[in-house]
Amino acid sequence: MADGTEAVVIGGGYAGIMAANRLTSRSDVAVTLINPRPNFVERIRLHQLAGGTYDAARDYRDVLAPTVRTVVGTVERIDAPGRSLALADGSTVGYDRLVYTVGSGSAAPDVPGAAEHARPLASLEEARRLRSALQDAPASAPVTVVGAGPTGIETATELAEQGRRVTLVCGGVMGPYLHRRGRRTVARRMAELGVAVLRGPGTSVVEVTAGAVRLGDGREVPSRVTVWSVGFAVPDLAARSGLSTDGDGRLLTDETLTSVDDERIVAAGDSAAPSGMPLRMSCQAALPLGARAADTVLSRIDGKRPGPLNQAFAGQCISLGRHGGIFQFAHRYDVAVGFHIRGRLGARVKEKVCRGTVEHMADEARAPGSYRLHRISGGPERARRLRAAQGADGAAATAAAEA
Template identity: 40%
Template sequence: MQHRIVVLGAGYTGAIAAGRLARRLHRADVAITLVNPEPDFVERVRLHQLATGQPLRYRPLHEMFAGTGVALKLAKVTAVDADRKTVSVTAVDGSGREELEYDTLVYALGSGWNDGGVPGVAAHAHDIASRPGALRLRDRLAALEAGRPVVVVGGGLTGLEAATEIAEARPDLAVSLAVRGALGDWLSKKGRAHLRTVVDRLGITVHEDTEVAAVAADSVTTADGRTLPAEVTVWTTGFAVHPVARATTLEVTDRGQIVVDGTMRSVSHPDVYAVGDAAMAIGPSDKPLRMSCASGVPMAWQAADAIAARLAGTKVPHLSIRYYQQCVSLGRKDGLIQFVTADDRAKDGAMTGRVAALYKELICKGATWGVANPTGGLPSRRRHVTRQEAGSHGRAEVAA
């Protein structure tokens, strides 16, 4: 019988892992099932563009995985039993619940919006952590009359991209940005200076050293008692991981991330691998990898190659996951590429302006290309599964 590999989630990490496994292993040896609630691939790094009315290309998963041998199951994951090695799903077509058995599980359910428990956020704020959230924000922005106030809360990458994209697309709105510290305080001197120039040019009002304590339908209240007018509030202060893992016997962190080793294998359940935002992996300088596409893509490569090697009975490769840059789009015509150390600290060097915007666009296109071409441009050597690693579901060993 075939070794059953189930991949949960078809975001950047899950889709890359599934496709890479399909290219690394022979179809006769493995059955790969990719579970996702939506029929198409969502470019999450472009959701701020979607929120401002820019159309995104439709990318059907069945076309992306055509001819790979990966079976696509459109369903929502409701539970994982890591001891029984089963996944409970509910089909999106209404056909009911189903239980999937696996020999190897790749958990890539990612993360979503985090309201931080701040009063009023869930009821009144908007998010761009998901396509439905971005579409709701798009409709709300489109309905706003000129001069109406929009407040973006959060000064990280998502907040900066949202604020500048909205201000560029709708210069008639009064856009402001509320950040806890100083604007771009994690950037280099050059990066901070360019960011300040851009927000000033776009007419964005920046509220520095500002923590938002509550959100209402038409305003936000700061921790120091100020009231900021906000016809629309966009909340971008962080992400929360998918809750399924926390309800399992898998070892997870306080945030609900699955604790993995250097090969992205669960430290408590060796038949489970976790990648992307769902995993807590250690990077350079013994620091946890941050939730980002920059972390998730190499994590997916590592997990897929480790699974393939273990099934084939060959040496497990170890990929050195490190950072090189942080890429920020500042509208469609400007950008900022902050070069960083291996452990993600800003260097003095930064690329800015139109060239940086083009560079960021190439990064986004490259990430999507990696989903459809999961070997990352490297030669693919298919491997046969060995009986020792596959257990009762394996085949006799064949030379790789």
């Protein structure tokens, strides 16, 4: 066992806070959390912040163990051989063990005019800017939401419930994760709220202007405020630092979440790619991954073999305004099934999930090591997928996944 280990966590989102809190279970581990802002952001509530129904910024004292040292700053480079981090302000921070949880943000739009005229919704700052734009616009002004994943659906229904005139441009399937029955439920709720849903061939956005969204079929949708919720991207910190990443920039790890380049670096959350097969971007994945990453660090400090990733999913929950919602159940390996909860009960379940994520982090801060959900088996599906991806030569690499 090492004496006086310095553990540094980069990123103060769901995975980073869970990992930092769990690492405080050891008195001989000093934990530092580095984050660009001085507070925790409930990212799953950013649509509420934009709509003015919730303030998604929380004091770290609500969710972070008091012994964790916080540094407000941005890491520009990881010097893995030197075990140090270069920050944007010119300072450096050394480490013995590093947890990489930099999360994800808005993907740079490649549609003409989108960068200038559309407003993304993946960060606290973006949500606040969108809220200001909505407040500056008349209540009757047309609002267009581009992208029909969870963020787009939640934003469209949140604003429509407030009386806004909203158009949702899908470009493809609305709610691609959902079972077809779940999609029908969402479509009915959209109709109740008066959301105009544009989907199918020709509905891909080809240009965004100051007052309209132009579609591939030639239609022009008037839009005073355009919300861009198409895709997420991870920061390029790992790639800039010379570490191995997947094609989207996530840090490549093995099934224990350990970097393939350096066993002193582990990753969790949206920015991790275990065996090149990242889990779905969600707080549902981030919390267990954060706990697993911390367990890997503690095992390595003790000279023990870390346990492998063992992830189970329950489904996906989506707000449909303050008075409606859907909880889409799924197989443990994250494929939707035909059953879901909808309506006001769905809204209550979604609210319970949102509160529950914060409670899990706060509980871990008070009693490090108490979180257990990352130990629920996700079943053998991931091991089968690894075998299929790696072929016969991957048998040894997948042994840990089946242990």
